[in-house]
Amino acid sequence: DVKVTQSSRYLVKRTGEKVFLECVQDMDHENMFWYRQDPGLGLRLIYFSYDVKMKEKGDIPEGYSVSREKKERFSLILESASTNQTSMYLCATITRGASYEQYFGPGTRLTVT
Amino acid sequence: QQQVKQSPQSLIVQKGGISIINCAYENTAFDYFPWYQQFPGKGPALLIAIRPDVSEKKEGRFTISFNKSAKQFSLHIMDSQPGDSATYFCAASIGKPGGYQKVTFGIGTKLQVIP
Numbered sequence: 001d002v003k004v005t006q007s008s009r010y011l012v013k014r015t016g017e018k019v020f021l022e023c024v025q026d027m028d029h030e031n032m033f034w035y036r037q038d039p040g041l042g043l044r045l046i047y048f049s050y051d052v053k054m055k056e057k058g059d060i061p062e063g064y065s066v067s068r069e070k071k072e073r074f075s076l077i078l079e080s081a082s083t084n085q086t087s088m089y090l091c092a093t094i095t096r097g098a099s100y101e102q103y104f105g106p107g108t109r110l111t112v113t
Numbered sequence: 114q115q116q117v118k119q120s121p122q123s124l125i126v127q128k129g130g131i132s133i134i135n136c137a138y139e140n141t142a143f144d145y146f147p148w149y150q151q152f153p154g155k156g157p158a159l160l161i162a163i164r165p166d167v168s169e170k171k172e173g174r175f176t177i178s179f180n181k182s183a184k185q186f187s188l189h190i191m192d193s194q195p196g197d198s199a200t201y202f203c204a205a206s207i208g209k210p211g212g213y214q215k216v217t218f219g220i221g222t223k224l225q226v227i228p
Binding site: 004031035040042048090092094096099100102103104105106107 | 156220
């Protein structure tokens with residue numbers, strides 16, 4: 001049973017703070033993703049990683065960076081948090097093969113005040 | 114621009130009724146069309162998926178209908194139950210170099226099934 005865990009369920013930070021969101025998966029999947037979920041906008045891809053130390057920008061990378069030093073861990077970094085980054089953040093992995101299934105973590109609700 | 118358009122944004126259905134959610138896509142290179150179900154406080158989970166060479170796929174009470182020429186696909190939930198109340202996302206994906214799938218999601222439909 002694939003498990004994707006995220007370090008915090010709820011987080012409150014101040015404008016300008018550096019924020020780290022951590023994600024860990026236990027299924028040895030190469031690909032990992034960070035999305036943000038906002039009402040009326042669905043899930044939007046921020047960054048993804050297809051291997052250790054490899055990363056690619058998604059559709060909305062501005063204001064974010066990522067780190068993947070170990071295969072099981074993928075971190076999202078907000079260099080200087082702003083109020084428009086208040087959102088639900090979801091980490092995911094994906095299987096490979098004939099059918100593709102993304103496994104999502106439970107999400108981190110980040111509020112920037 | 115929205116590559117996957119989903120409607121309606123919210124839906125209320127009586128218990129036992131049929132819930133229908135529609136999606137349309139632009140990019141004909143998409144090669145996989147999953148639907149995800151999300152309950153409050155949880156991440157989305159794969160519900161059912163279809164490839165464009167198939168016009169319909171059924172799993173229990175859930176059916177995907179796919180119209181390749183119209184670039185549209187829909188989710189039908191038969192005999193809807195209160196336990197089906199959740200947010201549903203359609204998605205479309207395309208294979209990218211490096212062996213991963215880039216998944217584009219619709220905006221989601223919040224379904225409420227009332228007794």
